[in-house]
Amino acid sequence: MNARFLPYLLILPVTLFLCLFFLYPFVLVAQQAFSTGAGFTLDNFRDVSSHWKFPISLQNTLILAAAVVPVQLALALLMATMVNKMKKGRDIVLYIWTIPLGISDLAAGIIWLAIFDQSGFLNSMLNAVGATDKPFNLLSYQTPGVVFLAIARAEIWRATAIMLVILVAGIGLIPKEYYEAAEVFGASPWKRFLKVTLPLLRPSLQTALVLRVILAFEIFAVVSALGGTLFPVLMGEVYTYQFELLNGGAAAAIALIILAISIASTLVILRALRVPKGASI
Amino acid sequence: MKFQAKLASAASGVAILVSATIAQADVLFWSTQAKPVEEAQAMREQVLGGQDVDYQPNDGGPWLTRLNAELQAGSGSIGVLGALHGDFSAMNPDDLLDLGDLGLGAASATFNELAKLGTSDTQYIPWMQASYIMAANKKALEHLPAGADINALTYDQLIEWSTNVKEATGEAKFGFPAGPKGLKHRFFQGYLYPSYTDGVVRTFASDEAVTAWEKMRELWAVTNPASTNFSFLQEQLLSEDVWIAFDHTSRLAAAFNERPDDFVAFPAPAGPTGRGFMPVIAGVAIPRTAPDMDAAKAIVAHMLKPETQIATLRATNFFPVVDVELPGDLPPSVQAAGNAVAIMSASADANPGLLPAGLGDKGGDFNRVFVDSFERIVLAGQPIRAVLDDQKKTLAKIMNETGAPCWAPDAPSEGACPVE
Numbered sequence: 001m002n003a004r005f006l007p008y009l010l011i012l013p014v015t016l017f018l019c020l021f022f023l024y025p026f027v028l029v030a031q032q033a034f035s036t037g038a039g040f041t042l043d044n045f046r047d048v049s050s051h052w053k054f055p056i057s058l059q060n061t062l063i064l065a066a067a068v069v070p071v072q073l074a075l076a077l078l079m080a081t082m083v084n085k086m087k088k089g090r091d092i093v094l095y096i097w098t099i100p101l102g103i104s105d106l107a108a109g110i111i112w113l114a115i116f117d118q119s120g121f122l123n124s125m126l127n128a129v130g131a132t133d134k135p136f137n138l139l140s141y142q143t144p145g146v147v148f149l150a151i152a153r154a155e156i157w158r159a160t161a162i163m164l165v166i167l168v169a170g171i172g173l174i175p176k177e178y179y180e181a182a183e184v185f186g187a188s189p190w191k192r193f194l195k196v197t198l199p200l201l202r203p204s205l206q207t208a209l210v211l212r213v214i215l216a217f218e219i220f221a222v223v224s225a226l227g228g229t230l231f232p233v234l235m236g237e238v239y240t241y242q243f244e245l246l247n248g249g250a251a252a253a254i255a256l257i258i259l260a261i262s263i264a265s266t267l268v269i270l271r272a273l274r275v276p277k278g279a280s281i
Numbered sequence: 282m283k284f285q286a287k288l289a290s291a292a293s294g295v296a297i298l299v300s301a302t303i304a305q306a307d308v309l310f311w312s313t314q315a316k317p318v319e320e321a322q323a324m325r326e327q328v329l330g331g332q333d334v335d336y337q338p339n340d341g342g343p344w345l346t347r348l349n350a351e352l353q354a355g356s357g358s359i360g361v362l363g364a365l366h367g368d369f370s371a372m373n374p375d376d377l378l379d380l381g382d383l384g385l386g387a388a389s390a391t392f393n394e395l396a397k398l399g400t401s402d403t404q405y406i407p408w409m410q411a412s413y414i415m416a417a418n419k420k421a422l423e424h425l426p427a428g429a430d431i432n433a434l435t436y437d438q439l440i441e442w443s444t445n446v447k448e449a450t451g452e453a454k455f456g457f458p459a460g461p462k463g464l465k466h467r468f469f470q471g472y473l474y475p476s477y478t479d480g481v482v483r484t485f486a487s488d489e490a491v492t493a494w495e496k497m498r499e500l501w502a503v504t505n506p507a508s509t510n511f512s513f514l515q516e517q518l519l520s521e522d523v524w525i526a527f528d529h530t531s532r533l534a535a536a537f538n539e540r541p542d543d544f545v546a547f548p549a550p551a552g553p554t555g556r557g558f559m560p561v562i563a564g565v566a567i568p569r570t571a572p573d574m575d576a577a578k579a580i581v582a583h584m585l586k587p588e589t590q591i592a593t594l595r596a597t598n599f600f601p602v603v604d605v606e607l608p609g610d611l612p613p614s615v616q617a618a619g620n621a622v623a624i625m626s627a628s629a630d631a632n633p634g635l636l637p638a639g640l641g642d643k644g645g646d647f648n649r650v651f652v653d654s655f656e657r658i659v660l661a662g663q664p665i666r667a668v669l670d671d672q673k674k675t676l677a678k679i680m681n682e683t684g685a686p687c688w689a690p691d692a693p694s695e696g697a698c699p700v701e
Contacts, residue, residue: 052657052671118507119520134452140506141660228461228510229656245645 109225170204312363367638456523471559476552555632639685
């Protein structure tokens with residue numbers, strides 16, 4: 001076998017898999033979004049974007065991503081450096097911190113609902129210690145701020161671990177010599193973090209951010225469990241169009257809008273955190 | 282006569298006799314109701330046992346396909362049809378036998394009128410019904426407004442009552458199924474709109490509709506704010522987060538069955554244009570191609586007997602349409618709800634609003650128009666007139682696309698029901 005062809009042969013199975021289960025369905029969805037029966041049309045996009053809930057759900061999705069991702073990034077960085085400093089029990093701590101990764105997002109939403117519900121843990125606790133005399137309703141249409149906080153809180157709890165795993169791996173790759181050199185010149189821990197860890201962590205940061213931002217735009221189950229219809233997001237609209245209104249074209253159109261937003265934000269992140277040629281380790 | 286000819290005539294005679302006995306032996310009862318296996322079996326054994334009937338339930342699509350094929354062929358094997366009002370109203374009246382000479386009918390004059398499908402003949406005989414009702418915790422009864430009769434409430438009295446409860450307990454205890462899986466749209470289509478506008482589609486954006494939504498806002502002010510999470514109000518009735526509730530009979534059942542002494546069921550309130558309510562009516566009819574009319578009529582008559590109606594209730598949880606004394610061994614939920622449904626459909630000001638019909642796969646979009654109006658007007662506080670004028674466009678588009686004709690209480694239309 002000619003060694004020149006070997007790499008192509010090796011990626012062939014994965015390429016076929018992606019074509020069959022990603023590209024082909026994607027083409028079908030795109031076709032569905034741009035047709036309503038006869039020929040090319042933008043009717044589906046006009047329909048979904050003219051619905052009164054569309055601007056609200058778009059805004060909610062963006063605000064949620066903007067609120068959740070930076071907090072997750074900061075938390076993940078903090079947790080990753082802490083884990084890195086540990087001499088003993090590092091694995092145990094990592095295992096515990098990544099437990100939420102193994103829980104489905106709907107289950108996570110339901111767990112937090114059990115806490116915030118009118119007859120949930122929080123209300124029972126407050127009642128038991130005598131702080132309140134009757135249960136109060138946290139997740140109602142009158143308190144959109146609390147609903148938002150609950151959703152953001154659940155999402156941070158659920159999905160920070162994925163960034164943590166990537167960043168821990170990234171920090172592990174940074175050679176110890178850089179830190180030793182920095183210490184010799186008397187850099188404080190904070191300086192070392194700013195001047196050594198962060199720049200050298202850029203490739204991992206890039207991956208972690210792209211992954212998280214895309215997932216943040218696809219948020220659905222947590223919102224659905226905690227907010228019901230009170231906090232519409234784009235992915236929820238896809239579900240409504242597909243399964244309640246049986247309108248596949250409109251669902252496909254919103255799905256493509258989400259895809260466009262994801263691609264745009266990925267490009268921005270890649271550009272902002274680009275690693276200059278020759279500077280990588 | 283030659284031997285062969287004799288043989289042939291004897292054979293054909295036997296053949297005729299055999300085919301005649303087959304036709305007599307089994308009337309095909311072709312139905313869209315009682316479809317689940319347990320219900321179908323209960324229909325065969327308990328409801329139709331002893332009758333020469335072959336009960337065959339089916340999905341709407343196959344049901345209509347076979348019926349249409351037989352009607353087009355001009356001859357068929359289906360003897361009796363069982364279906365919802367909406368299924369019959371989509372048919373050509375000439376294809377159904379006039380059943381007026383049987384002298385049968387429901388206790389409700391309104392139902393019998395509906396069964397004429399806008400013609401002068403009885404197109405089908407009302408067979409069974411289900412509906413949405415109100416339920417209340419007995420603790421709420423002492424707060425009823427002075428002079429109010431719980432079996433003949435008006436919307437104003439309901440609002441006053443819920444306000445009294447709120448003032449007395451400090452909590453809003455009216456419950457409304459506004460959750461993601463709640464049946465709120467049926468409340469607007471079958472209760473609020475018929476009670477205030479005497480229509481649903483035609484009157485969607487009328488001045489009366491504005492009044493109706495104003496009343497809805499008043500009611501919402503005394504509604505448990507967590508209602509946006511409620512889907513089956515039996516849960517909130519049992520937890521006492523809610524004292525007064527509206528929902529489908531089957532979604533209130535657990536409350537009555539678990540604590541029958543704590544709750545009462547009662548009819549929906551009335552507005553200026555009557556006591557709007559949404560009966561789900563099923564009827565029995567005979568297609569013009571039925572092979573044996575007399576046998577088919579005998580089956581129809583059997584379905585309307587009081588004991589058959591009670592057996593049907595046990596088999597399907599659909600309530601009788603004739604006056605019957607419900608036996609004591611029925612589950613408490615059935616007794617309570619059956620009573621409320623009977624009072625509601627027999628009340629003098631009854632104004633039934635039927636399930637939307639003829640919308641095909643646009644049923645979800647139709648419901649969404651009402652849910653969107655609710656979310657914008659009541660939850661988001663947008664101006665009523667502007668919202669209705671905006672939603673009206675979507676509604677008109679759905680009606681034009683599907684070409685669905687008007688259904689009660691809207692006045693009949695030629696072609697698609699217009700939004701006025």
